[in-house]
Amino acid sequence: MKRTDLEKNKALKIMGKMKAATPPARFAGETVLDRREQRRLDQAAGLVSFPVKLTQPVIDALNARAAADGVSMNELVNRLLGQALEQ
Structure with a gap:
């Protein structure tokens, strides 16, 4: 390999x-779980990732x-979808 290719590969690794x-705790405010740990906790709680595309006014x-109710976006969407499906 050329020297420039080796340098590019090193940069890609970095x-x-x-x-x-993950960001250090001093920047995150509280202890931050790595992605695997967070995924494991979400699965244990029965949570499933569900990407969906929405228009900006809806978002x-x-x-x-969510800010007015003091809940997270995930909790709000879960509650609203549950109510809509019950009707």
Whole structure:
């Protein structure tokens, strides 16, 4: 390999390690779980990731309602979808 290719590979390794690392607790405010641990806790709680595309006005309304109710976005969407499905 050329020297420039070796340097590019080293840079890619460093960038991959930086993306995979969790921020130190002093920046996160509280202890931050790594992704595997968080995924394990979510699975134990019965939570499933469900990506969905929404328009910006809907997202703004959800954010405003979550802030007004004092709950997280996940809790709000879970509650609203549950109510809609019951009807």
